[in-house]
Amino acid sequence: MNIGFASKTSGVSQRMIRHYEKIGLVPAACRGDSGYRDYSDADVHRLRFIANARDLGFPIEEIGDLLSLWSDRERSSAEVKSLALTRAEQLGDKARKLEAMRAALLDLAGQCRGDDRPACPIIDQLAPAECAFRKTRKTGATRQP
Secondary structure (H helix, E strand, O other): OOHHHHHHHHOOOHHHHHHHHHHOOOOOOEEOOOOOEEOOHHHHHHHHHHHHHHHOOOOHHHHHHHHHHHHOOOOOHHHHHHHHHHHHHHHHHHHHHHHHHHHHHHHHHHHOOOOOOOOOHHHHHHOOOOOOOEEOOOOOOEEOO
Protein backbone atom coordinates (compact mmCIF):
# COMPACT_ATOMS: atom_id res chain seq x y z
CA MET A 1 0.00 0.00 0.00
CA ASN A 2 1.18 3.54 -0.65
CA ILE A 3 2.16 6.00 2.08
CA GLY A 4 -1.20 7.79 1.95
CA PHE A 5 -3.13 4.61 2.62
CA ALA A 6 -0.61 3.49 5.26
CA SER A 7 -1.07 6.87 6.93
CA LYS A 8 -4.86 6.63 6.95
CA THR A 9 -4.81 3.02 8.12
CA SER A 10 -2.28 3.58 10.91
CA GLY A 11 -3.31 7.06 12.02
CA VAL A 12 0.28 8.28 11.59
CA SER A 13 0.94 11.25 9.32
CA GLN A 14 2.93 10.75 6.15
CA ARG A 15 5.56 13.13 7.49
CA MET A 16 5.98 11.08 10.66
CA ILE A 17 6.09 7.81 8.70
CA ARG A 18 9.01 9.22 6.70
CA HIS A 19 10.66 10.42 9.93
CA TYR A 20 10.25 7.02 11.63
CA GLU A 21 11.73 5.41 8.54
CA LYS A 22 14.66 7.85 8.57
CA ILE A 23 15.51 7.16 12.24
CA GLY A 24 15.04 3.41 11.91
CA LEU A 25 11.85 2.81 13.91
CA VAL A 26 10.22 1.54 10.73
CA PRO A 27 12.21 -0.38 8.13
CA ALA A 28 12.70 1.38 4.81
CA ALA A 29 9.69 0.66 2.65
CA CYS A 30 10.09 -1.24 -0.58
CA ARG A 31 9.72 0.89 -3.66
CA GLY A 32 7.57 -0.08 -6.60
CA ASP A 33 8.44 0.43 -10.26
CA SER A 34 7.10 3.97 -9.98
CA GLY A 35 9.50 4.74 -7.13
CA TYR A 36 6.75 5.20 -4.55
CA ARG A 37 7.05 3.65 -1.11
CA ASP A 38 5.11 0.43 -0.69
CA TYR A 39 4.13 -0.53 2.87
CA SER A 40 3.08 -3.95 4.11
CA ASP A 41 0.43 -4.82 6.68
CA ALA A 42 3.29 -5.53 9.12
CA ASP A 43 4.61 -2.01 8.58
CA VAL A 44 1.18 -0.54 9.35
CA HIS A 45 0.92 -2.73 12.45
CA ARG A 46 4.33 -1.41 13.57
CA LEU A 47 3.20 2.18 12.91
CA ARG A 48 0.11 1.60 15.09
CA PHE A 49 2.36 0.22 17.84
CA ILE A 50 4.50 3.37 17.65
CA ALA A 51 1.42 5.62 17.69
CA ASN A 52 0.01 3.80 20.72
CA ALA A 53 3.33 4.11 22.55
CA ARG A 54 3.47 7.84 21.71
CA ASP A 55 -0.08 8.24 23.01
CA LEU A 56 1.10 6.80 26.33
CA GLY A 57 3.91 9.34 26.51
CA PHE A 58 6.88 7.19 25.54
CA PRO A 59 9.71 9.13 23.88
CA ILE A 60 11.20 7.91 20.61
CA GLU A 61 14.25 6.34 22.31
CA GLU A 62 12.09 4.21 24.58
CA ILE A 63 9.79 3.28 21.70
CA GLY A 64 12.83 1.75 20.03
CA ASP A 65 13.37 -0.34 23.17
CA LEU A 66 9.69 -1.31 23.24
CA LEU A 67 9.80 -2.34 19.58
CA SER A 68 12.81 -4.53 20.32
CA LEU A 69 11.01 -6.12 23.24
CA TRP A 70 7.84 -6.55 21.15
CA SER A 71 9.72 -8.46 18.47
CA ASP A 72 11.61 -10.60 21.01
CA ARG A 73 9.37 -13.56 21.85
CA GLU A 74 11.84 -14.57 24.59
CA ARG A 75 11.53 -11.20 26.33
CA SER A 76 10.89 -10.87 30.03
CA SER A 77 7.67 -9.05 30.84
CA ALA A 78 9.57 -7.57 33.80
CA GLU A 79 11.54 -5.41 31.35
CA VAL A 80 8.37 -4.10 29.75
CA LYS A 81 6.77 -3.47 33.14
CA SER A 82 9.86 -1.60 34.32
CA LEU A 83 9.73 0.71 31.29
CA ALA A 84 6.01 1.32 31.85
CA LEU A 85 6.39 2.06 35.57
CA THR A 86 9.32 4.40 34.97
CA ARG A 87 7.33 6.27 32.30
CA ALA A 88 4.29 6.44 34.63
CA GLU A 89 6.44 7.96 37.39
CA GLN A 90 7.92 10.51 34.99
CA LEU A 91 4.43 11.42 33.78
CA GLY A 92 3.33 11.81 37.41
CA ASP A 93 6.22 14.21 38.06
CA LYS A 94 5.31 16.18 34.97
CA ALA A 95 1.63 16.25 35.98
CA ARG A 96 2.53 17.62 39.43
CA LYS A 97 4.65 20.36 37.86
CA LEU A 98 1.88 21.23 35.41
CA GLU A 99 -0.68 21.36 38.23
CA ALA A 100 1.59 23.70 40.23
CA MET A 101 1.91 25.95 37.17
CA ARG A 102 -1.85 25.87 36.68
CA ALA A 103 -2.48 26.76 40.33
CA ALA A 104 0.01 29.65 40.14
CA LEU A 105 -1.66 31.01 36.99
CA LEU A 106 -5.12 30.74 38.53
CA ASP A 107 -3.88 32.51 41.67
CA LEU A 108 -2.35 35.32 39.61
CA ALA A 109 -5.47 35.59 37.45
CA GLY A 110 -7.50 35.86 40.65
CA GLN A 111 -5.36 38.80 41.77
CA CYS A 112 -5.67 40.63 38.45
CA ARG A 113 -8.59 43.04 38.21
CA GLY A 114 -8.89 42.47 34.47
CA ASP A 115 -10.14 45.98 33.80
CA ASP A 116 -8.89 49.02 31.87
CA ARG A 117 -6.16 49.85 34.40
CA PRO A 118 -2.56 48.98 33.48
CA ALA A 119 -1.69 47.46 36.88
CA CYS A 120 -1.48 43.70 36.51
CA PRO A 121 -0.02 41.23 39.04
CA ILE A 122 0.50 38.71 36.25
CA ILE A 123 2.87 41.06 34.41
CA ASP A 124 4.47 42.08 37.73
CA GLN A 125 5.19 38.43 38.53
CA LEU A 126 6.71 37.79 35.10
CA ALA A 127 8.89 40.91 35.14
CA PRO A 128 12.34 40.47 36.71
CA ALA A 129 12.93 42.34 39.95
CA GLU A 130 14.88 45.57 39.51
CA CYS A 131 18.41 45.53 40.88
CA ALA A 132 20.66 48.43 41.79
CA PHE A 133 23.39 46.88 39.65
CA ARG A 134 23.07 44.31 36.89
CA LYS A 135 25.74 42.28 35.16
CA THR A 136 25.82 42.66 31.42
CA ARG A 137 25.52 39.41 29.52
CA LYS A 138 28.48 39.96 27.22
CA THR A 139 31.18 41.22 29.58
CA GLY A 140 30.00 40.32 33.04
CA ALA A 141 30.73 43.91 34.09
CA THR A 142 28.26 45.70 36.32
CA ARG A 143 26.34 48.79 35.35
CA GLN A 144 23.58 50.87 36.82
CA PRO A 145 20.15 50.49 35.26
